[in-house]
Amino acid sequence: MVRGNVSDLIAFLAVARAGSFTRGAGQLGISQPALSQTIKELEGRLGLRLLSRTTRSVSTTEAGERLLRTIAPHFDGIEAGLAALTELRDKPAGTIRISVGDQPSESILLPVVAQLLPQYPDLNVEISVNNGFVDIVAERFDAGVRLGETLAQDMIAVPIGPDLRMGVVGSPAYLERKPAPRTPHDLSAHACIGMRYTPEGGIGIWDFDKDGRAVNVRVECQLVVSTISLARLAALQGVGLAYLPLDxxxxxxxxxxLVSVLSKWCGLFPGYHLYYPSRRQHSAAFALLVDALRRSR
Known part of the structure; x- marks a missing residue:
């Protein structure tokens, strides 16, 4: 295959995975018009439309999806092979991109990274804080951090934190105005601080458990925030009750x-895990970080 065809396939792969010509062009370091022209020329040579374009999004056609499934593993293997060459160096090197929520980024990930970076000057770590569910493969992350009960089955999961317990908390001033709830159903009479993890997602459900009895409550929220730091601050300021990790x-x-209420209804659940695709070969730098996170648990 001539060099131009390889470059065109790389361009197609970038757009298909990003779902956007603009983001794909940014990843490749070229202009959007140049990328669009490259895709048009590739489609012209193949005699097939590979991408469906609308004003809001770009998606693969049936032919494009088949091409994506065919070529993506090969390019991933090439990237992994090149990254694995760092094992021949004296110290691990390269960039590791991780998607993580705000709490584990502060309490688990950053402390470990802060210890590693001075020891390995050729190691670079990019931490992307996002409280929603991120497709780490599509977004080209090396790994993500998520609670154990929400992991996909096709991922390798490494526990990096203890089991967690959620709690409902409010300020003493707020609980002077409102009697503390005795059961989760009493929350309907309270001002609750909700969490919406992504703009298009719903407000998080509050999960409870007592003596094996599960109760899921969809609370009515006068205030909705997108980070647990804001939820904690709002609770401290007496806005209402917040549902947060007790640690x-x-x-x-x-x-x-803050005062914890409904403690008898708040059980343990699997803590944070580092997860990554099982089919991908990783570099020495990535293996170093995984091992450090595992040992820090």
């Missing part, structure tokens, strides 16, 4: 700034 608010509970 995240424990210092404020000990200081008397």
């Amino acid at each position: 995240y608010v424990e210092p404020y509970i000990k200081a008397g700034e």
Whole structure:
């Protein structure tokens, strides 16, 4: 295959995975018009339309999806092989991109990365904080961090944190105005602080468990936020009750700034895991980070 065809396939792969000519052009470091022309020429040579274009999105046609499934593993293998060459160097090197929520980014990931970077000056880590569900393969992340109960089955999952317990907390001032709830159903009479993890997603459900009895409550929220740091701050300021990981608010509970309620209804669930595709070969740098996170648990 001539060099031009390989470049065209790389261009197609970038657009198909990004779902956007603009984002694909940014990843390749070329202009959007130049990328669009490359795709048109590829489609012309093949005599097939590979991408469906609308004003809002780009998606693969049936032919485009078949081409994507055919070529993507080969290019991934080439990238992995090149990355694996770092094992021949004295120290791991390269860039690792990780998608993670705001709490584990601060409490788990960043402390480990902060210890590694001074020891390995050729290692670069990009931490992308996103509380929604990110397709790490499509977005070209090396790994993601997510709670164990929400992991896809085709991923390798490495526990990097202890089991967690959620809690409902409010300020003493708020609980002076409103009697503390005795059961999850009592939350309907309270001002609750909701979490919407993505703009298009729904408000998070509050999950409870007591003596093996599961109760899922869809609370009515006067205030909705997108990060747990804002939910905690709102609870501290007396806005209402927040549903948060207890380890995240424990210092404020000990200081008397927050009060935990419904504790008998809040059970343990699997903690944070680092996850990544099982089919991908990883570099020495990635293996180093995985091992460090595993040992820090």
